Amino acid sequence: MPESPSPTPAAPAPEDPARRDFLEQALRLAGGAFVFFCGGTAAEAVSGAAGEAYNWDEHRYAYLIDTEKCIGCGSCVRACRAENDVPDGFFRTWIERYVVGPEGSHVDSPAGGLEGFPPVQTAFTPTKSFFVPKICNHCKETPCIQVCPVGASYRTRDGVVLVDGQRCIGCGYCVQACPYGSRFLSPRTHTAEKCTWCYHRITKGLRPACVEVCPTGTRQFGDMKRDDDPVRRQIERERVAILQPHLLTEPQCFYLHLDKEVR
Amino acid sequence: MPEITGFAFPNDIHVHWSLMIVMYPYITGFVAGAFIVTSLYHVFGRPEFKPVARLAMATSFCFMAVATFPLNLHLGHPERGWYVLVTPHFTSAMAGFGLLYNSYLAVMALEVWFVWRREIIEAARRSRGLRRALYAALALWTYDTSPEALEIDHRAVKVLAAIGLPLACMLHGYVGFIFGAVKANPWWSTPLMPVIFLLSAAVSGIALLTLLYQGVSKLRRARPEPGCVSGMARWLWFFLILTITLELLEILMLAYEKSEPWHIISELLTTRLEFSFITMQMIIGGLIPLILLGIVVMMDRYLHERVRNTLCVASALLLLLQVFSMRWNVVIGGQLLSKSLRGLRSPYVPELFDREGILVAIALIIVPFVLLWLFDRILPIDEGGPAPEGPRREAETGVAGA
Numbered sequence: 001m002p003e004s005p006s007p008t009p010a011a012p013a014p015e016d017p018a019r020r021d022f023l024e025q026a027l028r029l030a031g032g033a034f035v036f037f038c039g040g041t042a043a044e045a046v047s048g049a050a051g052e053a054y055n056w057d058e059h060r061y062a063y064l065i066d067t068e069k070c071i072g073c074g075s076c077v078r079a080c081r082a083e084n085d086v087p088d089g090f091f092r093t094w095i096e097r098y099v100v101g102p103e104g105s106h107v108d109s110p111a112g113g114l115e116g117f118p119p120v121q122t123a124f125t126p127t128k129s130f131f132v133p134k135i136c137n138h139c140k141e142t143p144c145i146q147v148c149p150v151g152a153s154y155r156t157r158d159g160v161v162l163v164d165g166q167r168c169i170g171c172g173y174c175v176q177a178c179p180y181g182s183r184f185l186s187p188r189t190h191t192a193e194k195c196t197w198c199y200h201r202i203t204k205g206l207r208p209a210c211v212e213v214c215p216t217g218t219r220q221f222g223d224m225k226r227d228d229d230p231v232r233r234q235i236e237r238e239r240v241a242i243l244q245p246h247l248l249t250e251p252q253c254f255y256l257h258l259d260k261e262v263r
Numbered sequence: 264m265p266e267i268t269g270f271a272f273p274n275d276i277h278v279h280w281s282l283m284i285v286m287y288p289y290i291t292g293f294v295a296g297a298f299i300v301t302s303l304y305h306v307f308g309r310p311e312f313k314p315v316a317r318l319a320m321a322t323s324f325c326f327m328a329v330a331t332f333p334l335n336l337h338l339g340h341p342e343r344g345w346y347v348l349v350t351p352h353f354t355s356a357m358a359g360f361g362l363l364y365n366s367y368l369a370v371m372a373l374e375v376w377f378v379w380r381r382e383i384i385e386a387a388r389r390s391r392g393l394r395r396a397l398y399a400a401l402a403l404w405t406y407d408t409s410p411e412a413l414e415i416d417h418r419a420v421k422v423l424a425a426i427g428l429p430l431a432c433m434l435h436g437y438v439g440f441i442f443g444a445v446k447a448n449p450w451w452s453t454p455l456m457p458v459i460f461l462l463s464a465a466v467s468g469i470a471l472l473t474l475l476y477q478g479v480s481k482l483r484r485a486r487p488e489p490g491c492v493s494g495m496a497r498w499l500w501f502f503l504i505l506t507i508t509l510e511l512l513e514i515l516m517l518a519y520e521k522s523e524p525w526h527i528i529s530e531l532l533t534t535r536l537e538f539s540f541i542t543m544q545m546i547i548g549g550l551i552p553l554i555l556l557g558i559v560v561m562m563d564r565y566l567h568e569r570v571r572n573t574l575c576v577a578s579a580l581l582l583l584l585q586v587f588s589m590r591w592n593v594v595i596g597g598q599l600l601s602k603s604l605r606g607l608r609s610p611y612v613p614e615l616f617d618r619e620g621i622l623v624a625i626a627l628i629i630v631p632f633v634l635l636w637l638f639d640r641i642l643p644i645d646e647g648g649p650a651p652e653g654p655r656r657e658a659e660t661g662v663a664g665a
Binding site for chain 2: 089090091094096107108109111112134143145146147148149150151167168169170171172173175176177178179180181182183184185189190191247263
């Protein structure tokens with residue numbers, strides 16, 4: 001889960017120690033009282049679920065992408081960048097453009113689709129073209145967790161694959177092991193980073209940033225443990241596909257109307 | 264920004280495993296290869312390897328001492344590197360590293376101790392002051408050189424070599440496994456990978472010892488034992504044939520099966536890796552030494568000693584290049600092709616001054632030889648050579664090795 005670094009307070013001016021102690025105590029008391037009146041434990045207060053405890057056993061998230069609907073606007077890529085402070089040149093999500101004809105195919109993803117897609121000329125006559133958003137598949141049997149030598153990559157009980165940035169040694173094995181190219185070594189933290197399905201948002205009942213901004217409903221986020229969840233219903237009843245099924249990684253990111261050209 | 268031909272996943276354009284990860288298997292290859300040579304004498308009783316057995320052991324030990332450096336230089340957080348040792352996540356192939364490395368180091372240190380024990384004690388007896396304290400400590404303050412004790416040493420060496428051999432093979436096979444078990448990458452993912460790594464380790468180890476032995480002999484103005492030279496050439500040829508066969512077999516399988524990744528791998532080999540794979544690994548480093556060593560092995564008794572020595576040195580030099588190219592082509596080559604299987608990135612060129620750059624890599628190759636020189640000053644590699652009071656000659660020969 002990306003932790004936005006809390007701003008370091010400016011060094012306090014020298015002041016009366018008694019006054020400082022008093023202020024510290026008062027702040028603690030106020031914090032304690034706040035948690036008490038919210039009726040939660042300290043852990044819940046930290047997790048940010050004000051009032052309502054977040055129980056990860058009650059959720060199992062899934063992601064659904066309808067490739068028919070994507071218009072390649074790049075809003076999701078920009079939203080992800082803004083929400084998660086993704087370093088330049090690296091992507092937690094991106095969009096691929098496929099231009100396909102009987103004689104050939106052309107695939108591109110200029111800057112991950114960040115600024116949309118310029119027109120493209122192909123040497124062959126295309127008969128179909130479509131966009132495919134990509135994201136970490138949060139696989140159930142994921143090789144990235146398997147290969148992490150220190151256990152810094154892990155899967156939460158609600159089904160999200162995360163990296164513990166405090167434990168990651170930056171060996172890059174998970175980056176090599178991910179068949180989908182979803183991971184990268186951040187030039188800033190020197191640790192592995194990836195899509196977290198905006199874990200800081202979903203545990204507060206919000207949707208991932210990319211889903212939130214998608215103007216066409218291409219990207220949907222759901223909870224497989226909720227009976228009335230529309231995503232769950234579609235995954236259970238429609239014909240859905242996953243990426244690179246032969247690798248048996250059990251992706252939890254499902255696709256509707258996926259073309260054979262997509263890997 | 265690297266240039267992309269075709270389509271690569273946007274995160275796939277970075278070469279995260281850099282020159283240091285090429286150096287790591289190269290160095291551990293020397294460790295395993297040199298150990299195989301010493302085992303050929305100690306375990307399998309090949310008498311032709313007697314002149315190089317101690318040199319091989321010292322070489323293996325010195326390269327082992329620097330084997331972790333490239334890894335730590337590569338890690339994003341080297342200060343957390345020890346997590347792999349103390350909190351290994353055992354589903355990861357990489358987590359086995361601590362166990363294998365430390366067991367092998369322990370066996371190696373013990374074996375070195377038993378092999379050199381008599382000389383350590385003699386040196387302790389001869390010297391005075393600090394030097395005496397050093398050798399006494401190295402001898403663990405036990406001065407037993409009775410024939411029975413030496414017999415025990417001898418047996419201990421044999422047992423340790425027998426344990427060390429599978430360990431050395433595992434240590435290096437494991438490096439191949441790290442790559443071979445990445446199912447996401449079709450250029451790496453093959454069960455042949457650990458075997459190829461192991462065989463090429465044997466090639467690089469024997470090649471290095473061929474050079475070291477002849478270099479040391481030349482500087483000592485001694486005649487290299489012809490039996491030893493041709494013995495090493497024979498084994499080198501044998502391991503080279505196996506290595507090249509498997510390396511080609513891997514590609515032949517992909518090509519003949521017309522498997523899904525073949526179109527991109529064939530492009531990788533003929534464009535991005537054209538020089539390092541076809542020219543270096545297969546022709547200059549593969550075919551030419553194969554012919555040269557073939558001449559040495561098949562026409563051994565017709566060859567003049569100097570011709571044989573020269574042919575062996577030339578082959579050994581080329582083979583060191585071959586094995587380096589093989590490491591490069593696996594590690595770097597595997598990252599030039601995108602997992603989209605639709606694109607290749609432009610070739611990777613390491614920086615000169617970078618933490619993972621060329622100068623550091625050169626230093627990593629030089630350091631073991633400096634260690635070898637130091638080793639020789641403390642524990643003379645030359646059997647029956649002068650005691651450490653007069654180490655000048657060994658010192659020179661040590662430098663010669665470098």
